[in-house]
Amino acid sequence: MATVPGGRNSISPPAASRKTLCVNIIMNLQEKLAGYVLGNLTSRSFPEIAITAINQGHDTESLWILVGMSNKDNSHDYIRYFELSLQELGITLPDKLKSAKILLSYYLGQMISLPERAFELMYLIDNEIYEQVDWMQELRLSEKKYVGKELGIEKMFTWYRELQDYEDNGMLLYYNELPRKKQKEKFEQELVEEAKELKSKIDKELSTHNNV
Incomplete structure (x- = not known):
């Protein structure tokens, strides 16, 4: 199973969610x-x-x-x-890091538009970007724990892990003063807020790079 920053294992999204989500995935x-x-x-x-x-x-x-x-x-x-x-x-394929940022921008945009799909979309970010490439070798990092920071998704994994534990009926670490269902809603809100901030940053980077 895939490992996310912090050492917790990732899990598959709820049954059939990947198929359902594909309806909304229309890439350019x-x-x-x-x-x-x-x-x-x-x-x-x-x-x-x-x-x-x-x-x-x-x-x-x-x-x-x-x-x-x-x-x-x-x-x-x-x-x-x-x-x-x-x-x-006249198209040159982007390198892996730029490709990761392009896909991140896409999935983050989907997450902002479809906050109720935040967990499934984060699952795709985890498996199609974070785990898809040997980023330690690609970015010459000494430890895998630095990959999330390099890709800008480190903070997002905090809320992703909480949503994983919610789906697993595990112990939750944040917003314990709220009913469990409300905790899930807060985790999704936090994930979407992180997505907004990160997408803005990535889009500026991509725009700057394309204008060079």
Whole structure:
């Protein structure tokens, strides 16, 4: 199981929540490319990525070839036409850290819009960003406990852990003067407030980087 800062194990979201949440997950081209860089999408997702690019107004021969490809096609052809489409569009894939920030911004935005989904969205941040990459090696960190701080999600894990313990019927550490259900609501509120602050910071970083 995945480990979060502080040493507590992560848990899966409630049954079927991942499937339900997918209804609300509509990523743009930049976000899907970031997901690919982090390993959340494979080459078999290239037709889906190509459709997203076309829907955003891009139009190249390689994109249309990708759209028409199926599982019967050779994986080398997937990669070939994907790379050609990036060249035709003048797109360079972001590095892993920038990809993490792009996906973080997306999921944080979803969390702000859907506060009742805060726990499930934090689960995705945990598994698709925090645990998806060997950040110790990528960022040359001495201990994994520093990863959350580097990614800016350290404070969010405090409330994520509380929501995990709520789902597990475990002991809660904060807002114990409130009824248990109200505690959950406060944890979600705290998580959303952290999301607002972090998204603002990340969006400024990404904007500055894109303007350089």
